[in-house]
Amino acid sequence: MKLKTILLIALLLLLILLPSFGGKYLLYMAIHILILSVFALGFNLLLGYTGLLSFGQAGFFAVGAYTSAKILLVIPSLLLGTVVGTLAGGISALILGYLCIRHTRIYFSMLTLSFGMMIYSLAWKWREVTGGDDGLVGIPRAPLEIPGIFSINMNPMENYYYFVLVVSVIAIFFIYRMVNSPFGLTLKGIRDSENRVAFAGVSIRTYRLLSFVIAGLYAGLAGSFLPPLENTVTPPIAHWTHSAEPVMVTLLGGIHTFSGPIIGSILFYIIKDLIVRFTQYWLIIFGSIVILLVLVFRGGVVVFFSENILPRFIKK
Amino acid sequence: MLEKLLFQSLIGLSLSMYLWLLAAGLTIVFGVLGVLNFAHGSLFMLGAYATFTLYGKLGLNFWISILLSLISVGMIGAVLERFFFRRIYEIDLPYQLILTFGFILIFDDLVKMIWGGVAMIPPMPSFLEGNLAILNRPYPIYNIFIIIAGVVVAIVLWLLLEKTWWGRMIRASASDREMASAIGINIPGLFTTVFIFAAMLAALGGALGTPVRVVAPGIGTAMIIQAFVITVIGGLGNLKGAFVGALIVGILTSFGILLFPVFELFIIFVVMAIVLLIKPEGLFGK
Numbered sequence: 001m002k003l004k005t006i007l008l009i010a011l012l013l014l015l016i017l018l019p020s021f022g023g024k025y026l027l028y029m030a031i032h033i034l035i036l037s038v039f040a041l042g043f044n045l046l047l048g049y050t051g052l053l054s055f056g057q058a059g060f061f062a063v064g065a066y067t068s069a070k071i072l073l074v075i076p077s078l079l080l081g082t083v084v085g086t087l088a089g090g091i092s093a094l095i096l097g098y099l100c101i102r103h104t105r106i107y108f109s110m111l112t113l114s115f116g117m118m119i120y121s122l123a124w125k126w127r128e129v130t131g132g133d134d135g136l137v138g139i140p141r142a143p144l145e146i147p148g149i150f151s152i153n154m155n156p157m158e159n160y161y162y163f164v165l166v167v168s169v170i171a172i173f174f175i176y177r178m179v180n181s182p183f184g185l186t187l188k189g190i191r192d193s194e195n196r197v198a199f200a201g202v203s204i205r206t207y208r209l210l211s212f213v214i215a216g217l218y219a220g221l222a223g224s225f226l227p228p229l230e231n232t233v234t235p236p237i238a239h240w241t242h243s244a245e246p247v248m249v250t251l252l253g254g255i256h257t258f259s260g261p262i263i264g265s266i267l268f269y270i271i272k273d274l275i276v277r278f279t280q281y282w283l284i285i286f287g288s289i290v291i292l293l294v295l296v297f298r299g300g301v302v303v304f305f306s307e308n309i310l311p312r313f314i315k316k
Numbered sequence: 317m318l319e320k321l322l323f324q325s326l327i328g329l330s331l332s333m334y335l336w337l338l339a340a341g342l343t344i345v346f347g348v349l350g351v352l353n354f355a356h357g358s359l360f361m362l363g364a365y366a367t368f369t370l371y372g373k374l375g376l377n378f379w380i381s382i383l384l385s386l387i388s389v390g391m392i393g394a395v396l397e398r399f400f401f402r403r404i405y406e407i408d409l410p411y412q413l414i415l416t417f418g419f420i421l422i423f424d425d426l427v428k429m430i431w432g433g434v435a436m437i438p439p440m441p442s443f444l445e446g447n448l449a450i451l452n453r454p455y456p457i458y459n460i461f462i463i464i465a466g467v468v469v470a471i472v473l474w475l476l477l478e479k480t481w482w483g484r485m486i487r488a489s490a491s492d493r494e495m496a497s498a499i500g501i502n503i504p505g506l507f508t509t510v511f512i513f514a515a516m517l518a519a520l521g522g523a524l525g526t527p528v529r530v531v532a533p534g535i536g537t538a539m540i541i542q543a544f545v546i547t548v549i550g551g552l553g554n555l556k557g558a559f560v561g562a563l564i565v566g567i568l569t570s571f572g573i574l575l576f577p578v579f580e581l582f583i584i585f586v587v588m589a590i591v592l593l594i595k596p597e598g599l600f601g602k
Contacts, residue, residue, distance in 0.1 A: 047410060053409055053410045053413070055413075099589070102593065103592065103596055105409060106352065106552070107596045109409070109413075110544065110548050110588075110592055111589060111592045111593070113544065114545070114548075114585045114586075114588040114589040114592065115585075117541060117581075117585045118582055118585045118586065121582040121585065122582060124581070125578045125579065125581065125582070127578075239537075240537075240541060241420075241537055244414070244417050247410060247413070247414055247417075251410060251411065251414055255410070281428065281429045282425075283422065283424060284421070284422050284426060284429070286421060287419065287420070287421030287422035287425070288418070288422065289418075290414060290415070290417070290418035290421065291400065291415055291419070291422075293414075294404065294407075294411045294412075294414060294415040294418070295400070295403055295404075298407070298411060
């Protein structure tokens with residue numbers, strides 16, 4: 001068996017068995033890692049595979065989170081909240097993406113930034129709908145149910161953990177199949193040589209838009225996981241500094257590897273958890289790590305590991 | 317009614333000049349060095365904190381406090397350029413942006429560590445207190461001071477760039493880095509001076525703002541985004557554009573607060589998006 005497969009199975013086993021030995025806090029962390037992974041994987045479909053750096057993903061994340069929160073406050077159905085939240089992220093990405101993909105490079109980044117901040121200012125100021133800077137509170141962790149067929153109580157942390165885990169794994173599997181399909185290859189082709197792909201008769205815009213919408217769906221899904229976990233949503237999740245999070249973890253893990261965003265998300269929370277034990281000012285250290293990453297190992301941790309560390313063990 | 321509009325424009329004008337101080341440095345760094353510096357807002361914040369400490373806490377003379385703040389933030393800028401920014405001029409956009417973002421994280425937490433996380437209100441120098449009657453309405457003297465400062469900075473910048481040897485070298489290397497290097501301009505050294513200068517401009521904005529604004533850890537990330545809007549509207553790297561962009565954003569914001577108090581922030585991002593969609597190189601871009 002290949003090393004990759006062994007690692008993957010080990011990781012999955014660990015995740016499945018986590019509730020049997022981990023406490024509530026560990027599960028809470030794991031859910032956050034899964035949320036960030038899904039968020040960053042969608043983001044990296046744009047950056048790593050399509051070559052577009054979005055600085056407004058937090059906007060779609062927030063649309064997903066606020067939509068699912070609004071639904072859960074009215075109809076306590078986890079499934080409905082998640083599905084509609086995800087779709088809301090995708091639909092807003094379709095509308096705004098239609099405009100954003102007219103540009104590439106820095107102009108694309110600035111456009112996504114401006115749309116993301118529009119969503120932020122709505123979340124912050126449109127008090128009647130979003131609750132303003134207090135956000136929405138008292139969101140229930142509604143049961144997972146299809147009326148008349150089954151109903152699972154989501155109040156225990158481990159049940160909600162399993163829900164997020166299963167949905168995330170399915171989402172990750174989907175995007176894995178996607179990037180290894182002709183669709184993914186076309187995206188990479190556009191990233192590397194726009195003109196050649198255009199000459200082959202492919203509509204560049206359609207592919208960029210599709211990639212944007214999928215990234216929006218994933219941001220929406222990640223966002224809709226959040227309200228049932230925290231029981232509240234607040235405007236900072238739409239702020240541009242939150243858009244920087246998937247950028248950081250993706251670059252940390254590695255932009256040109258599929259697992260990069262996931263590894264980056266895991267490292268992000270592990271690093272945070274380790275440093276916070278010593279000082280509350282963990283961002284000083286994390287910022288330094290980010291700077292070191294750019295200056296020293298720009299390929300990301302996954303590439304660094306598989307090129308520099310792994311070969312030493314395999315040679316023996 | 318006309319008087320009210322005029323007066324509101326005057327309020328907006330002082331906001332514009334305040335934003336201009338911030339956007340000028342960001343624009344110069346992008347125009348010459350080619351890096352969009354997210355951390356520019358953090359340098360602004362450091363300038364505000366330095367002035368707050370020197371003037372508000374230690375009770376030094378207002379002007380000496382500002383001068384010392386500019387020097388210290390300039391020195392931080394020198395370190396940033398010499399050891400970090402210099403290495404990223406040639407690399408891909410995402411890495412550039414995230415390096416500058418790393419500095420935001422560091423400075424934000426550093427500020428919290430040194431000064432604490434709460435917002436503080438610095439004292440106002442006595443000569444800036446009070447109002448002047450303009451159009452039969454009280455107009456703060458401080459606002460007049462900011463407008464004068466903004467105009468002075470604009471004139472000084474113009475003179476520096478157009479009339480001095482240093483300015484000529486900057487313009488030469490901004491339009492063709494290799495050619496400028498070939499005719500003997502020391503590009504790395506020049507870039508360091510440009511970055512220091514921009515850092516000091518940011519600090520000046522922060523320092524002059526302290527008498528009326530709160531000083532808090534988040535002001536860097538809040539301000540930098542306004543500066544982005546301005547530079548995008550005027551054209552990335554275009555100083556004249558940044559000046560006009562600052563006028564537009566400042567006046568729009570002051571009317572926005574008056575007319576649609578809920579959506580004033582929303583509106584300036586709409587303007588930013590419209591400019592990007594219709595004329596991505598900005599109103600004054602080539």
